[in-house]
Amino acid sequence: MLLCEGERMGHNFCGTIRSFLLILAMSTCCLTAAPPDLQARVEQLEKNYVTMKEHLEAKIIDLETKVGRLEAKIEVQDSLLAVLEKGHDPLIDNVAISRPHRQIAILRTCHEINIANPSYPSGMYWIDPDGQGIGDPPIHVYCDMEAPEADESNWWFDAVKGTTSILHDSESEMDIGSCTEPGCYSRQIKYNASDVQIQALIQFSENCAQNIEYRCRKSLYKYNGTVYAWWYGKDGKRKEFPSSTNCVNLDDTEKLERDFIDERDTVPYTRFRFSNPFKGSGKHKVSRLRCHGNAKTVAMPRSCDDLWRIGHTLNGIYSVRGDKQIETVFCQFDKRSNERDFQKKIGYQDIKTKSIYFYVQKDKHFTERNVPLPFERSIANIGWAMDLGSGVFTAPVNGTYFFSFAGLAQFPMLTGPDPVPVQRELGANLYKNGGRIAISQVNKGYLVYPDNLSPITLQSTISLQAGDKVWIQIYIGISGGFLYGDRQWRNPGSHTHFNGWLLEEEI
Incomplete structure (x- = not known):
C-alpha cells in the first residue's frame, strides 16, 4: 500500500497494485494444499512481485525528478509574470527572463545586477560569471533582490540583497526507496549551469553555501561502525555526514536532519548515497546553490x-x-x-616610487659611548630619512638598504717621566632598532707610544621595514680613544662620515 500513498499516482495504477497483492495473498493461503507445480508458480509470482516493486520504486523516483523540473519551470514563469506586472521590460532593462536575442551587456552575478539597479525585483535573470563573449554560454538563475529573514529555507545562509541561486533537478523531496546495501541509493545533482560557470560564480562571490534536509525513520547514516550514507562535493572526495545527528537511532519516529556546506573548495553538492537497511524510510531535499557578495580582491592585482x-x-x-x-x-x-x-x-x-639616499659628516671630536653618533654637516639627504642632530636614519619604505661608515680613531700619547703601557682600543657598531648589525674596531694593545690615528670602516646591506631605525654608536673606548672629527678647512673634507641609500624597494 505504500506505493499508492503518493498524490501523483493514478487510481487505476493503485488498483492494479491492490489486485496483484490480493491474488498473491489468496495464493499463499492455499499454498500448503497446492500441488508442487502450483507451489512453483507461486514462488515465481513472488519473484515477479519483488521485481515489479523495484521497477515501480524506480519509476516513482523518476516521476519525482520530473515533477521537480516542472516546479522549477513554473517558478520561472511566475518570476516572468512578477517582472512584467511591475512594468519592467526585460530586454530593455537587460534583465532578460528568456535567453537574450540581441547583443546587450550581461552582468556576472545577481549582486552586480542589484548594484546596477536596486529597483529590479526578485526573479529569474541571465548572468554570465565567466565573462560575456568568452567561455560557456550565460546561465539562467534566480536573483533574490531582497534580504528575507532567516527561516527554515535559509537558516544556514546569510541572505542578502542580490543573492544568486542556481537551480537543479533535486530541489523537491525525494524518497530513497528500500535498498539495503550501504550507499545503494545514488542521486547525482544536475545543475542548470555548467561546471565552468558555477566555479566562476563561486570565485566571484564573497560566500557560497548549500544545505540538505533528510527525513529519516530507521534510515541511518551510520550504525555499528558501518557507514550507510555519504556525499560528494566539487572536489570529488567522499565525505560522511556528521555522527552527532538525529539519523543515528533505530527508533520508529520520523526525524528531520539538516546539514550544510560553505567551503569554497567543496560546494556544490554533486552526489548523495543513501541506504535503507532496516526497512524504514528516508527522503532528501537539497537546496539551491546560493552565492552573495563580491570576493575580496587585493588593491593591486598580482596575477x-x-x-x-x-x-x-x-x-x-x-x-x-x-x-x-x-x-x-x-x-x-x-x-x-x-x-x-x-x-x-x-x-x-624595475620601478622605484621613491629616491632615498644620504651622506653626512662630522665636524667635531666625539667620545661618548652607547649613544647614536650625531653629525653636523649634511651633504645630501634625499627623502629626509636621516635626522642630522640625532644621527638616526628612519626607513620611509620597505626595502633593501646599503650603509657605509668611515671614521678615524685617535689615541692620545701617554705623558710623564715613566709612562705605564696601557691597552688602546676603540670600536663602532651599526645598530638596527637597538640590535647590533655590524662591528668595526681597532686595538693597539699595550703600547706607550701607539700610532696616533687609525681608520675604522664598516659596510652592511640590510632589509628594513618602513619605520625601522639605523644608527652608528661607539661601543668601546679604552684609554681615552675617540673619533677624530676636526674638519680640514684648507683641504675640505671630514675624517668621519656616514652614508646610505635604498637599493631596492619592496612593493
Missing part, C-alpha cells in the same frame, strides 16, 4: 586571476605586482585559470 576577478575579460598584456617588481604578463581570459597558457610572464619593470 591574471586577480585581473579576472576585478572584471577584465579581454586577452592582452597587463602589468601586475610581482614579489619585488612590477611584472608584465599576457592574460588569455578565454581560458580558465587552471588551464595552460592562461597566464604567461613576459618580463618585469
Whole structure:
C-alpha cells in the first residue's frame, strides 16, 4: 500500500497494485494444499512481485525528478509574470527572463545586477560569471533582490540583497526507496549551469553555501561502525555526514536532519548515497546553490586571476605586482585559470616610487659611548630619512638598504717621566632598532707610544621595514680613544662620515 500513498499516482495504477497483492495473498493461503507445480508458480509470482516493486520504486523516483523540473519551470514563469506586472521590460532593462536575442551587456552575478539597479525585483535573470563573449554560454538563475529573514529555507545562509541561486533537478523531496546495501541509493545533482560557470560564480562571490534536509525513520547514516550514507562535493572526495545527528537511532519516529556546506573548495553538492537497511524510510531535499557578495580582491592585482576577478575579460598584456617588481604578463581570459597558457610572464619593470639616499659628516671630536653618533654637516639627504642632530636614519619604505661608515680613531700619547703601557682600543657598531648589525674596531694593545690615528670602516646591506631605525654608536673606548672629527678647512673634507641609500624597494 505504500506505493499508492503518493498524490501523483493514478487510481487505476493503485488498483492494479491492490489486485496483484490480493491474488498473491489468496495464493499463499492455499499454498500448503497446492500441488508442487502450483507451489512453483507461486514462488515465481513472488519473484515477479519483488521485481515489479523495484521497477515501480524506480519509476516513482523518476516521476519525482520530473515533477521537480516542472516546479522549477513554473517558478520561472511566475518570476516572468512578477517582472512584467511591475512594468519592467526585460530586454530593455537587460534583465532578460528568456535567453537574450540581441547583443546587450550581461552582468556576472545577481549582486552586480542589484548594484546596477536596486529597483529590479526578485526573479529569474541571465548572468554570465565567466565573462560575456568568452567561455560557456550565460546561465539562467534566480536573483533574490531582497534580504528575507532567516527561516527554515535559509537558516544556514546569510541572505542578502542580490543573492544568486542556481537551480537543479533535486530541489523537491525525494524518497530513497528500500535498498539495503550501504550507499545503494545514488542521486547525482544536475545543475542548470555548467561546471565552468558555477566555479566562476563561486570565485566571484564573497560566500557560497548549500544545505540538505533528510527525513529519516530507521534510515541511518551510520550504525555499528558501518557507514550507510555519504556525499560528494566539487572536489570529488567522499565525505560522511556528521555522527552527532538525529539519523543515528533505530527508533520508529520520523526525524528531520539538516546539514550544510560553505567551503569554497567543496560546494556544490554533486552526489548523495543513501541506504535503507532496516526497512524504514528516508527522503532528501537539497537546496539551491546560493552565492552573495563580491570576493575580496587585493588593491593591486598580482596575477591574471586577480585581473579576472576585478572584471577584465579581454586577452592582452597587463602589468601586475610581482614579489619585488612590477611584472608584465599576457592574460588569455578565454581560458580558465587552471588551464595552460592562461597566464604567461613576459618580463618585469624595475620601478622605484621613491629616491632615498644620504651622506653626512662630522665636524667635531666625539667620545661618548652607547649613544647614536650625531653629525653636523649634511651633504645630501634625499627623502629626509636621516635626522642630522640625532644621527638616526628612519626607513620611509620597505626595502633593501646599503650603509657605509668611515671614521678615524685617535689615541692620545701617554705623558710623564715613566709612562705605564696601557691597552688602546676603540670600536663602532651599526645598530638596527637597538640590535647590533655590524662591528668595526681597532686595538693597539699595550703600547706607550701607539700610532696616533687609525681608520675604522664598516659596510652592511640590510632589509628594513618602513619605520625601522639605523644608527652608528661607539661601543668601546679604552684609554681615552675617540673619533677624530676636526674638519680640514684648507683641504675640505671630514675624517668621519656616514652614508646610505635604498637599493631596492619592496612593493
